[in-house]
Amino acid sequence: MRSLARSAFLASAASTLDLQSQILSASSCTIDSHFDSYLSVWQAAHGSMSSSDPLPDKQSIWDKPGILSSRAIVEASISHPHQMARFLAAVAPHSGDWLLALPVSSCGLTLADDAVRVAVALQHHIYKCGQYRRYSQGIGALCLGCTVCSAHTCRCGAVADAQGLHGLVCKQIPSKTTRHQAINDVIARAVTSAGIPVTKEPVGLTKLDGKRPDGLTLTPRQGGKSLTWDVTVVSTLADSYLHASFHSAGSAAEIATVRKESKYSLLPPDYIFQPIAFETLGLLNSSGYDFLCEVGRRSSVDSGESRETSFLFQRLSISIQRFNFIRIHESFCFNDEDLDL
Numbered sequence: 001m002r003s004l005a006r007s008a009f010l011a012s013a014a015s016t017l018d019l020q021s022q023i024l025s026a027s028s029c030t031i032d033s034h035f036d037s038y039l040s041v042w043q044a045a046h047g048s049m050s051s052s053d054p055l056p057d058k059q060s061i062w063d064k065p066g067i068l069s070s071r072a073i074v075e076a077s078i079s080h081p082h083q084m085a086r087f088l089a090a091v092a093p094h095s096g097d098w099l100l101a102l103p104v105s106s107c108g109l110t111l112a113d114d115a116v117r118v119a120v121a122l123q124h125h126i127y128k129c130g131q132y133r134r135y136s137q138g139i140g141a142l143c144l145g146c147t148v149c150s151a152h153t154c155r156c157g158a159v160a161d162a163q164g165l166h167g168l169v170c171k172q173i174p175s176k177t178t179r180h181q182a183i184n185d186v187i188a189r190a191v192t193s194a195g196i197p198v199t200k201e202p203v204g205l206t207k208l209d210g211k212r213p214d215g216l217t218l219t220p221r222q223g224g225k226s227l228t229w230d231v232t233v234v235s236t237l238a239d240s241y242l243h244a245s246f247h248s249a250g251s252a253a254e255i256a257t258v259r260k261e262s263k264y265s266l267l268p269p270d271y272i273f274q275p276i277a278f279e280t281l282g283l284l285n286s287s288g289y290d291f292l293c294e295v296g297r298r299s300s301v302d303s304g305e306s307r308e309t310s311f312l313f314q315r316l317s318i319s320i321q322r323f324n325f326i327r328i329h330e331s332f333c334f335n336d337e338d339l340d341l
Contacts, residue, residue, distance in 0.1 A: 003070070006038050007062035013038075015057030082237055085245035086122075086281065089236055092249040094289075095282035097317035100310070109318055115325035121146035122164065122281065122324060154331045167328035168235040168280050175330055179323035184214045184231050186319060187276065187292070190312050191217065194298035202228070208266045213273070222272060229274040229291070230264065232256050233320070236281040245279075253277040253285040280324055282317055292316075 013020070013035045039055075046065035049055060056062065071091065078084045089095050098119065101109045111119070148164035155173075160166040167173060184200065191198050202216040205228065213230040221227040234256045236245050244251030260275035267273055276288035284292075296309025305311075 003066060004059070004063060006042060007059050007066070010035070010038055010042060010055075010062050011057055011059035014055035017055070081242055081246040085237055085242060088246070088249035089279070089281035089283055092283055094284065094313050094317070095249075097282070097310075097313045098321045101314035101318055107315075109315065111318065111322060112325070114329075115322055118148055118164065118325040118328060119321040121148045148328060149332075152332060160331045164324075164328040164331075165235070165237050167331035168324060169238045170327070170331060173327045173330045175323060175326045179233060179319070179327070180214075180231060182323065183233065183278065183316060183319050186312075186315050187229070187231065187295075188215050190292070190295050190299065190315075191215070193302070193308075194295050195302050196221070196298070205271060206266055206268060211264060211266075213264060213267075216271075225270055225272050227272045227274055228264075228267065229276055230260055231276045231278070232260060233278045233280065233323075236279040236283065250279070250283040250285065253279050253283050253288075257285040257287065278316070278320055280320065282320055 042062065043049065046069075075087060078087055098111070103110045147162045149160075149162060151162045152160050154160040154166055154170055156170050158166060158170070160170075188198050188200055197218040198215050199218060200215050201212045203212055205211075205213070205216070213228045215230075216228045217226045219226070234241060234252050236252050238252070241252035241255060244255060254277070256277040257275045260277065261273065264273050264275075274287065274291050275285065276291065277285040278288075292312060293309055296312045299308035299312070300306055
């Protein structure tokens with residue numbers, strides 16, 4: 001946090017300049033030497049502020065040049081595909097929404113200490129570090145990818161790596177279904193809150209293959225057609241996605257989207273199909289993002305709360321990070337009764 005200290009001081013001082021002037025004018029001291037000194041150091045590093053504009057009173061404006069400079073330095077030093085995939089995920093929008101959620105346990109917005117440790121270790125939010133202050137106690141130095149656990153034998157018999165990546169892809173981890181249901185519940189409740197009645201896992205949409213998507217709106221959404229959706233979560237750093245993830249953020253989610261669209265290609269034309277693909281590092285497919293934004297917007301109209309979209313993304317982000325921890329934890333256990341979460 002030392003890198004943000006000067007910006008925090010300058011923002012605070014700039015927001016109270018008028019009050020300072022009134023106080024100092026009554027004394028022999030009319031100049032804040034500390035402010036002038038720190039401002040000179042900041043301008044020497046990042047360039048001068050426009051003399052015609054008032055000094056900004058938001059810390060984010062003072063922080064931005066230094067953050068962009070640090071980002072460029074880190075990005076230039078990355079050579080490993082895993083690190084680049086983590087880096088691209090860390091700087092992508094909404095990947096760190098769990099950091100913004102107020103820890104209200106009654107709303108399911110709290111994470112256990114170990115879940116926070118795993119979330120930070122899997123993908124360090126270097127350029128969002130100011131957001132995780134309330135979680136920062138006990139967290140070590142920032143880097144791209146930290147050791148989550150010791151290498152061990154998973155319940156499936158494979159060797160689980162120290163970064164926890166095996167636990168995120170292992171097919172024998174029992175919480176895969178639970179994670180899917182939890183995320184779908186959040187989405188279904190959000191759609192219902194937007195004034196749209198839904199049913200989960202509808203049957204009989206197609207007689208050709210009997211597949212059941214995760215949800216269906218009971219009223220038409222567009223062109224007289226009801227919307228149906230299906231959720232999936234894929235690992236950003238899985239071998240099958242890494243070739244795309246280290247080139248472009250969200251690529252794994254887009255690949256999963258294509259797969260979902262193919263799976264439900266036999267749905268009758270009476271329905272609009274919406275795939276919603278999440279990545280374990282917090283990213284989301286573009287069409288799923290647009291859909292959830294629309295759900296949030298409609299909820300805001302009904303509730304009068306302008307932050308409904310942000311709250312929805314925070315709930316989903318918390319769910320993703322919670323189950324990342326659960327899946328890694330379950331890779332240690334050979335008996336389900338050993339779990340105490």
